[in-house]
Amino acid sequence: MTRTGDDHQAAGTGPWWWARWRSAVLDVGLALVSAAECGAEGVPFAREAGVPAAVGVVFGVLAGSVLLVRRRWPIAVVLVAIAVTPARMGLLLGVVGLYTLAACELPRRVIGALAGMSFLGTMIVTFVRVGQETARGDFTVGNWFVPFAAVTTSIGLTAPPLLLGLYAGARRRLMESLRERADSLERELQLLAERAEERAEWARSEERTRIAREMHDVVAHRVSLMVVHAAALQAVARKDPEKAVRNAALVADMGRQALTELREMLGVLRSSDGGQSARRERAAVPAPAPAPAQESVVPAAVGKAAAVAVASGSGDARAGEGPSLAELEELVGQSAAAGMTVDLSVEGEARSYGREIEQTAYRVVQEALTNVHKHAAGAKTHVRLAHRGSEIAMQVENEPPPEPASAESAGLPSGGNGLVGMRERVVALGGVFVSGPTEAGGFKVSAVIPASS
Secondary structure, eight states: OOOOTHHHHHTOOOSTTOSSHHHHHHHHHHHHHHHHHHHHHHHHHHHHHTSOHHHHHHHHHHHHHGGGGTTTOHHHHHHHHHHTGGGTOOHHHHHHHHHHHHHSSOOHHHHHHHHHHHHHHHHHHHHHHHHHHHHHTSSOOOTTHHHHHHHHHHHHHHHHHHHHHHHHHHHHHHHHHHHHHHHHHHHHHHHHHHHHHHHHHHHHHHHHHHHHHHHHHHHHHHHHHHHHHHHHHHHHTTTOHHHHHHHHHHHHHHHHHHHHHHHHHHHHHOOSOHHHHHHHHHHHSOOOOOOOGGGOOOOHHHHHHHHHHHHHTTTOOOOSSSOOGGGHHHHHHHHHHTTOOEEEEEESOOOOOOHHHHHHHHHHHHHHHHHHHHHSTTOOEEEEEEEOSSEEEEEEEEOOOSSTTHHHHTTOOOOSOHHHHHHHHHHHTTOEEEEEEOTTSOEEEEEEEETTO
């Protein structure tokens, strides 16, 4: 199994300059064989040179042992092999030295120069030796044999180890390059995985924010109106049963509309069929807790009228993919029915927009009216909608409430997310959102959305 990265670096546990113990054992074995060969060839060399045989043996052993450092100093090994070529020793030393030289990371000109020197040295020595033997008459051949033997011997002792070394070096460099590319790819994949996780976390966060915004827009307005109507119902239940009946019907209608919009949104989020989802929703709705005895004394006519209103309106749930600008007048009418003095003015020729644009415009007006119910109950409110050439603009402005403490009387809590949600919706479509108090003491919400978003 091949190693990459840090595992490959950790594999260099051999002694001294060897990366692995296996390489050290191989070099020691080659050095011993080369020393034995050169030592044996040192005997005839000493006899021809006229020196003691022991000197020739020692010289040969020392020369052959140079192969031990072939990986660290390959040039020195080749130079020693060239130097001992006239002594007719160091065959293994020269072959292994050339192979190591060609396989190592050295400039091509250095390898070519040393290989040429080895080739010439071997050719000259072979030419001289074969010429001497031919002159002594050891064998009779033509004059062509001497140069032929010199050239072929030189090529045979130089070309194979040189070519094999070049191949081994190129293969090793290729493997190192592939290993580096594998390490780089592994790091890139890890980085991509981290970025994908970050994007997934960002997407989850954005989806949670979007769902929270949708839930806020769907529930806050309807429930705020229900609270206002319920407070009015509680106030007039004993005095004016007819008005209490109307308020009860309005509360029921608000509840049905809120449930309808919740079902539409939950239907997108759930993967199960609508019947099972509806049954689960009905099963999950807790039964209302009984009211205290002193507050439950409501005329029977009011209760019956409320029940009839709920039953008669149970099938009026709106179907569709969400609110649109066509329902804006109904939205304003609901606020007016809750006691708010509100007027609606529309400028320009009405036309259809994209679903997201109409939903966003509707939600902005809806949330602005909800804020008026919460913080400025009883204040006169102006809703303006303008259809322009390349954009649609809306503005909800309320005057100061008649009583400063009127916002507290309804007991409507505020989560502080309404303006943030409106801004997020409008900016997501490339629009502009502005909100803030007016000089007269009221509050104004304005938004402009491109028509081609």
